[in-house]
């Protein structure tokens with residue numbers, strides 16, 4: 232197997248970026264997207280299910296390449312918007328739908344896939360014809376069976392389109408439900424299941440979509456769009472093969488008719504485009520069995536350890552750990568099930584060895600958790616030029632806790648004590664209270680490095696000789712306003728932009744005697760409670776300070 236990651240120098244990446252880290256291959260992702268689009272006839276009709284992997288570089292690459300996004304709630308919609316998917320390429324589809332999000336999507340030109348008869352009735356009651364640019368599709372639950380070629384116990388969890396699943400409106404109930412419906416329903420959606428290994432299921436699904444489309448068109452609906460969902464599987468363990476993307480497309484294409492066709496592949500699109508770099512931390516022998524323990528486990532790989540989907544583990548020079556033998560590969564967490572490979576052979580594996588958990592793109596990062604105080608890993612991109620660069624920083628310890636704004640519970644029966652002003656004034660920072668207002672800064676140069684990326688050069692006069700945290704907040708807050716307005720094409724500060732949240736890591740003293748240089752990178756706009764917002768990420772050249780301002784605009 233000669234995969235894209237055989238080009239990576241694992242020790243070099245480990246040294247430059249640390250381990251563990253997710254790595255996405257831009258080329259592999261784009262290649263998969265284009266192969267899948269042979270069925271739909273365009274990448275814009277590949278609706279990437281954000282749930283499969285909401286990592287920012289993955290979303291940014293797909294948005295830039297022109298793909299669409301399938302989102303299950305406002306959070307996923309905003310992630311897609313921030314990363315550059317325009318609303319017209321976003322489809323909102325979930326078993327529980329929120330009316331505000333439905334209206335937002337329809338008003339901004341997106342698509343809503345209705346899964347619930349109550350939502351259908353409510354939309355129908357409120358409907359004002361020609362007021363919305365968006366589209367309405369229906370999710371159907373086909374009356375056909377979901378077929379797997381190879382049976383296993385977990386398929387029950389993955390057969391979304393089965394008769395007994397909670398998803399969609401049963402095909403046979405649709406006509407009665409739509410008798411009084413005046414909504415301009417223009418599309419149908421269906422998702423058969425996940426890790427499907429049998430192309431018959433997709434053929435049956437397409438036949439269901441055609442059958443329902445015909446009956447709705449007889450009722451007067453103008454059905455133009457058919458979305459066959461996701462579900463094409465990828466193989467993890469040897470011996471369990473799946474149809475290729477080409478076989479899937481070739482089987483479906485002859486059955487296609489006059490409609491526009493869409494698909495929502497998760498595993499098939501992102502599964503083999505991401506690997507997880509990890510390091511062997513220790514190797515110990517217990518009752519004659521060798522255990523290699525690496526630095527990732529159920530925190531990042533819940534699906535592997537809990538469902539036992541053993542992914543191929545690569546350790547360089549074309550070599551993979553076997554899935555036979557008396558040894559085992561485990562994660563570092565405090566529970567017995569934290570095992571990545573239950574039977575392997577550790578010959579040739581040493582402490583500090585970098586390994587790659589391959590085919591790790593789908594439903595691993597998305598299911599990651601904080602067990603044992605673990606934080607989110609950084610993301611690296613292996614770009615089209617064959618270089619590796621940092622795309623998302625590692626989550627700092629405790630950030631997650633503090634960003635949630637904990638309410639610290641303090642038990643005290645003590646009486647309120649008024650502290651003597653002389654006392655607390657002596658404790659106050661004299662600089663912050665009395666001298667900081669004398670600090671001055673001036674932006675001396677602003678460079679637009681590329682779309683949505685700016686470099687500021689700032690001259691600072693500070694009475695303490697360094698840039699204090701409150702001064703940094705002033706400077707970054709001001710710079711965020713300038714960047715947002717420049718990006719919006721404003722020539723004067725003629726409308727308001729204000730910061731609503733700032734997260735700032737201040738790692739070391741930043742001297743004020745040198746020019747203070749930092750970059751600001753803007754996200755695309757997203758909507759939160761009806762307001763337009765932008766995230767502005769900043770970073771100093773010296774890496775001393777970094778953070779994000781959320782600007783309301």
Ligand SMILES: Cc1ncc(COP(=O)(O)O)c(C=O)c1O
Pocket residue numbers: 280283301324391422424425426427460461462463495496497498499593
């Ligand atoms: C509606 C919908 N579309 C697409 C997918 C992606 O499925 P897969 O990753 O199996 O292709 C899912 C997964 O659960 C889904 O629920």
